[in-house]
Amino acid sequence: MIKRELDEKLIQQLKEKMDEGLLPQWVITDPDIYELEKEKVFSKTWQFLAHETELKEPGNYVTRWMVNDPILLVKDSKGEIKAYLNSCTHRGTQLCTADRGKKKTFSCPYHGWSYNLDGKLIGIVAGNKVYGEEMCKDKWGLRKVPRLESYQGMIFGCLDPEAESLEDYLGEMKWYFDMMLGRSDGGMEVIGLPQRWVAKANWKSTAENFAADPYHVQTTHRSTVEMGISPEDPLYAGYGHQVVMKNAHGINVITSKTGRSRTEFQGMPKEMWPMFQRNLSPEQADILERVTVFVGGVYPNLSFVSPVHGTEGHLHNYLNFRVWRPLGPDKVEVWCWFMIDKAAPEEYKADAYRGYLGSFGPTGTLEQDDTETWARIVEVSGASMMRDKELNYNNLSNYLMGFSHVKQDESFPGPGVAYPTTYCDALARRMHEHWLELLTVETSVKEETK
Amino acid sequence: MIKRELDEKLIQQLKEKMDEGLLPQWVITDPDIYELEKEKVFSKTWQFLAHETELKEPGNYVTRWMVNDPILLVKDSKGEIKAYLNSCTHRGTQLCTADRGKKKTFSCPYHGWSYNLDGKLIGIVAGNKVYGEEMCKDKWGLRKVPRLESYQGMIFGCLDPEAESLEDYLGEMKWYFDMMLGRSDGGMEVIGLPQRWVAKANWKSTAENFAADPYHVQTTHRSTVEMGISPEDPLYAGYGHQVVMKNAHGINVITSKTGRSRTEFQGMPKEMWPMFQRNLSPEQADILERVTVFVGGVYPNLSFVSPVHGTEGHLHNYLNFRVWRPLGPDKVEVWCWFMIDKAAPEEYKADAYRGYLGSFGPTGTLEQDDTETWARIVEVSGASMMRDKELNYNNLSNYLMGFSHVKQDESFPGPGVAYPTTYCDALARRMHEHWLELLTVETSVKEETK
Amino acid sequence: MIKRELDEKLIQQLKEKMDEGLLPQWVITDPDIYELEKEKVFSKTWQFLAHETELKEPGNYVTRWMVNDPILLVKDSKGEIKAYLNSCTHRGTQLCTADRGKKKTFSCPYHGWSYNLDGKLIGIVAGNKVYGEEMCKDKWGLRKVPRLESYQGMIFGCLDPEAESLEDYLGEMKWYFDMMLGRSDGGMEVIGLPQRWVAKANWKSTAENFAADPYHVQTTHRSTVEMGISPEDPLYAGYGHQVVMKNAHGINVITSKTGRSRTEFQGMPKEMWPMFQRNLSPEQADILERVTVFVGGVYPNLSFVSPVHGTEGHLHNYLNFRVWRPLGPDKVEVWCWFMIDKAAPEEYKADAYRGYLGSFGPTGTLEQDDTETWARIVEVSGASMMRDKELNYNNLSNYLMGFSHVKQDESFPGPGVAYPTTYCDALARRMHEHWLELLTVETSVKEETK
Amino acid sequence: MSNEVKAHVSLEVKDQITNLLYQEAYFLDNRMYKEWLELLTDDIKYKMPLRETVEGVNIDNISVDSAFYEETKASLRTRVNRLYTKSAWVENPATRQRHFITNVVVEAGDHEDEYKVRSYFLYKRSRGSTTDLEEMFGQRNDVVRNVDGEWKVCSRTIIPDQAVITTMNMSMFL
């Protein structure tokens, strides 16, 4: 009932500054902005829910969240995956609080209404005796998530029935998903449950940090340099390409000074290489052969990294997907999935998993230092000198890296606009511009609640 | 200074849906709605403060809360009960932080101003020396709660000086209070302090759950069925009458399939039955003889239950009153009183108290399962699909039980509109309609702060 | 984006009531008022940051806060003290999280940008390789706190570039600072770090309690009377003068019934007295000789006390400065500094420090009881009867002490308006009037964000 | 309990009794409620009074006329059995509970096979995917008895340190 909106003046100011490669700092954790984001970003865009391998058999289910919407994701009797609001239609009670499981019927602990895997309301205690004809069972099935689509086994949901299709939304990113997720026969599989923890951070910062900021590696993760794991050359994470795509998706293809990783195909077992070549286009295979790290994101809050860890002879590669679920302007619940090629040897999978635990996720030594910088951003973001909307204090974040002099590399074979270095703020700028576009779209909802 | 109000469009929408037996879910924990409720519901209606037996002698006091207003309830030298804002008039300091006690003077720890049981400011340290004539002591006594009235020993307060009298406010409920509270010579007495704990819940849900929803018993409390304590028949809590009264008060008179409880007079000692008959009208006595459970509420946030527990030969009945004190949109401080007939044998009282602890209150096995469902409602209530004010997601709670086909039972002897079953949403609908009426009354306060 | 402002009607009401010596209670912890205070009080006034003795050598730094603005205070190579927003200009990361230390360069853990003591951006990792000419290093130095000035070693900062100079702001208070801080050769020194803890309180209440309310001593600190440490005479803290100054600063010069303390020069070592007389004007020396306690404050949130503790033969005096840093409407982070004359004997300093620990700060027995009253004010401040803006409930705090009958004592030698008693609400009234003046100044910022 | 620490309880006995308290906690924290019940004598007195806020110095603030628990072995068994049904929703899905038992002091009791035991408890609970951790803490005054070589609790009084309980319910045993 309180009206929240960006007034024209602020919109203009934000546009102008972004055009100069600058972002006013007051937007990061502004509470009103956060309310707008829930409505205009997260209720309109596609969000990652799960990977198909998390739901192997009919009756399998997992519970997930789209920001504050509890989602029940089930594989129905026909083997199709369905997504429902995890809330009983009778009075809204959360229907299932388990993380995962297998069942045929979901029944509510409050009054016992029960639903089958198709979301149909199949049981009302004493229904025939207590309800009249105005109670039309068919109208009271579980509420479907308006849109549910998947690509390369990645299941996404969207709360906007009018949204473009997932494939259109992913657009150019599909080519890179094919490369990362489609390289092996049988594709990728998720191992176990995603790790979950609550970081002190704003979702925009974590998404930018992961998808668009290889430049931070040389300092945030300098301990790996001190320990002789990473090269001294401060540019080491900058070699390769940053690719900016439609809808503010992006990827960094990090190679090395030589343009090639010290190991082919990210250190995956030699016997798998021919399979990669068979499943990929020559261009994709070539990139995969040369790359050291893939790191990027699907806007707004899905990020991924596919690194190489270990020492010669014991190199491991894996794919880590993570969702930044906002819990507030300064809180993010991180969901961290470990994925590996189904076709990889079991022992390799186990080693890769241990390698993952050492680097990413809450116990990962790389991620630990990221959490410190995320926190240091939100913990000072209440400062008047940063919140000031008149910008009297030069409270602007700097996105000038590669602003004017870094030009597109037309020779890069993949789709999207590729720049010949990953030390580049092009993707970050695109993400924030897109954010502003979404925030300033007038929605009918907005209109009417005024 | 921020203006909060329901715009016409939302009011219309709420009215229309309620007319169809539906309630938009966004209202449950909406923070702006909550602010309105504090102003338009809880500052206008009568709220339960204490029972007369909690203040036996002059000087006895208890401290209570009306939502956020700290109340000091004392028995003055004349034996009259007075209610004051528990706040020193000098600078607002909380005057007394003890739960209960006995004293003649309340003095403030900040500057030492002291007040007598009549709320008169009787002591100002060095007053004559430091204050001039503009300091008129009489004007600075403790602030009285604008209205304080009691019925059948139940003391209520109201913050609105213009409110109708408590007896008018209770209206038809008086007849049932007479039955429950007036059946024994000397009336009822409170044992000990009320139990207090903070539940994860919205006050509207707990009030509805208790006063208007016997239908939940068959599932929420199914463990009693599994244990053979309650009958298998899912309708078992539905036999009897639900009575809807003025001001959205209501009661459920639950009997059994036979129309009679398995035990007369709720298993109270036989020797007390003639006393009941003497103190009650024939109609009241008849109901009391046949009833298994009374459960209901006085709008907005007082609920009560009078059950029978135990096994043949060791049956116990008692009366449990509880106040749902809102601490926020998703938090309720529950105050739980145990009451029993003063005239009952001491040993019976002790047994009944133990029976109460086993069933209700924070350690009660029945109530424990209620707290889980209350929490499951608020924990998902932030969902966009539930908060959406355009109702694009069918985010409506269902109150269709008995909507069209259950007709009033004219033969029921008690006042109010009685329906011939307690599996009926009539009372819940009435409570929510009344809630909207209160929220949409234009108050002068509202006007002027615009 | 949500507009917060006091409407005309409320401003009028506040003015009227204050003119009668009354303050509506709803303003104490109103959340909208709090937002206004951050913008209109704390972004416009001078706030205490540190004492010069906390930064002895070039490279020494301390980190402080101006409400929510993190401040990095350093002594540069030339020995000048500089204050910066403790936030990296690149993306806003908090630059330094240590409490104090010594360094030549501050470098950011996120991307490694580094700054020298002059705030100059001196290091950008791979800068020349990754940034174009639009990246003008000189424009990206640390953001200076707009104003930084000091008086008698007391360093203050102000976020408003247009603010009057610190000396003008302190005005008449300088005379008293000279007396307290300038009495000894070499001035005062801070011992150790300030103690910090989070009290349940509103900053207006703590500032008033300390600077303007000797009247509370007789009750809040009555335990000292019970223990025979303080006199029985309830007026004991009232003897002396309360001085009200420009900008709502003020001081209470508490002597005793005789007009003189039981000990000269606050029990400082006899050998120091001639030094005091040499450094002070005759008027100042006379006050210092006779005073028992100085207690007062610099608006808005700096308070100080200079008491005498101990028993004859072992008397100690010290100077305690404290900042009330608001963390919310009902939370204050207290920063408590111990100061003593540099020229005092080391053993005396140590004894005085122990005396301080026994009286003030979180472990001080006097302060402990203050924290209880502060909490009792905010804990009930949510009451509708206190929040009511229509004043239906006489929800007014009383500032009538000395309202009409206490007249200025022209004979008092110090600047400011002196009243012949410290049991007087003159200073408290002035503080609240000044608060309203600040809140109702229309700022351009306000205008434009509407 | 008396103030000076009596020395005449052997370390072995003390160790065994401390183990009993830890074993209890382990059973409760691992949902082995029936096993827990076996550690209580059949005449167990299991009480938990309210704690109140009272004015004055040297006063008692343990309520004498109101309680959260006043249980016998029979009533505890009913509570325990309920937790094995399929519809005790408060514990299905099960919460994750932890009973930290510290400050254990053992003293000779009134009968030669009984000992008075004072312990402090810090109870923590995590539920579903919620991120707010619930807690309760206080003191327990027990009497333990040696029944045919097995130590069992024959009396327990649980003293909470709060006047207003902040766990969403009190489904836990302490």
Place this chain on the structure above:
Amino acid sequence: MSNEVKAHVSLEVKDQITNLLYQEAYFLDNRMYKEWLELLTDDIKYKMPLRETVEGVNIDNISVDSAFYEETKASLRTRVNRLYTKSAWVENPATRQRHFITNVVVEAGDHEDEYKVRSYFLYKRSRGSTTDLEEMFGQRNDVVRNVDGEWKVCSRTIIPDQAVITTMNMSMFL
């Protein structure tokens, strides 16, 4: 304290010293401050330094120039006596306090009747009807001495784990 755990402290002594710490906690948690005072020697050194946030590796972050407590038996007695007056508002109505003492390690001291004792404390407090629970935690380095057969604390250094204290005051002893 040295790193290898010395074995030469008898279990009896250890048991008695642990009991001393528990008894102390019990007195404090039950407002028996005068009894508590009796468990301290007359030459007790009772200190609590500030803890700071310091940059660097292998640095010390215990402040050497600032403190919360620097007490003698005399100054502690004054504090204790105050708590028995009618107007020590911070403890009247009394708060509900709990001192959880864990990780107790005992080592031979510098004198043959003295022992070095390291313990961890978790302090919890509940006040009036408020629902926010206060806490403080850290380490205590004590020296205890046997005085005519009674164990007493003759030196205590309390190391808090916070740079900013979050209890509304520090009226508690630790």
Place this chain on the structure above:
Amino acid sequence: MSNEVKAHVSLEVKDQITNLLYQEAYFLDNRMYKEWLELLTDDIKYKMPLRETVEGVNIDNISVDSAFYEETKASLRTRVNRLYTKSAWVENPATRQRHFITNVVVEAGDHEDEYKVRSYFLYKRSRGSTTDLEEMFGQRNDVVRNVDGEWKVCSRTIIPDQAVITTMNMSMFL
């Protein structure tokens, strides 16, 4: 661990093993990570599985296919060495950590020089000048071994009590 408390572990052994756990905590809480590492055998199995929310009665809710830690001595050494670099920002400035170890139960192990040890942990952390205190808690199932007269941990399984971790990271060892 089995339910009846086995008596055949000598108090001395129990005391030494308990000391080992306390010494570990002390090293971790005082940033002596290298000294801590010395208390683990070279074949240490250091695991921390996820804990999940599962429907049903008598079910297990310790995840068998997902973990936070799956470490060897080598991987732990890498983690420890990192904490001695100048750029392990998460611990520089160092946080203030505290490991409260309680409910220690010791039982004979599968080999004669090994013992099974169950303990509860309550971990607390304070960072910089922040006022929100982080915590984690749960159970540890260890196996300790006597290696040439020194007790060392040769196996540790840490069971957290949360499905969603609420510390901003898990840089701590448990």
